[in-house]
Amino acid sequence: MNAKPDFLRQRKVAVLGGASGIGRAVAHLAAEQGAEVFVLGRSEAEAGPWRYLPADITDAESLKRAFEAIGHIDHLVVTAGARVGSPKLDELSLAALSQTFEVKLFGSLIAAQQALPYLAADGSITFTSGLLSRKYGPGGLLKSTVNAALEAAAKNLAKELAPRRVNVVSPGVVDTELWGEADAAGRLAAMARIGAGLPVGRVGRPDELAEAYLFAMGNGYLTGAVLDVDGGGLL
């Protein structure tokens, strides 16, 4: 992990999408490392070592209010993402396309734009894509296109917003609420089946992903990078 323990002490970290899953694990780990953490989202699923601020990633005004309330941001992490199906071309609707891109691509960019006036010059933004950005197959259209576009946008912003650093974490399959309720039979079965097909023999845990976000925040030489944390799923 990070070579400098407590590197987040007295730093402000905003996690948009931090109410559950990977974002919540980032919020916990950043708080453990001494950061003042702000969890932004449409709802506060549970209390934690952070301050919750309501924000919808599709609503620029709500983002502006939340970032204004924080006042100064050292690191912005965006993990918000809608639950997206896997329609093939003949099943694809404009509504599904719009919702997917509105949240993950347009939302991430509007969030970065609204945070920018408050973002420290030595700060960072870390977005979240997903392994299908570079892995292709029937039913992957929505996820591949939106995640590939987000990775391209982040690389562009790494140059445009320099010296601020901009990176992406690309998760493989991670056992989170995205897959359903914690002990739902469908989620357990999917995790076991998918995990068995991965080189590491299991799916990922949110805390394993959180370490990648903290690495992206803490490593001053890392920008324009996509960190694949996927148990070998891209291979």
Ligand SMILES: NC(=O)c1ccc[n+]([C@@H]2O[C@H](COP(=O)([O-])OP(=O)(O)OC[C@H]3O[C@@H](n4cnc5c(N)ncnc54)[C@H](OP(=O)(O)O)[C@@H]3O)[C@@H](O)[C@H]2O)c1
């Ligand atoms: N878990 C995986 O296997 C996996 C694999 C590849 C990529 N990813 C990506 O990783 C990211 C995090 O996923 P996760 O597994 O942690 O899923 P998750 O637990 O469902 O977290 C997604 C978060 O996004 C929030 N969100 C959704 N729409 C929002 C909106 N309009 N405004 C603000 N917040 C919104 C959700 O909260 P509310 O709905 O309560 O607002 C939720 O807290 C997503 O971008 C996902 O696509 C995950």
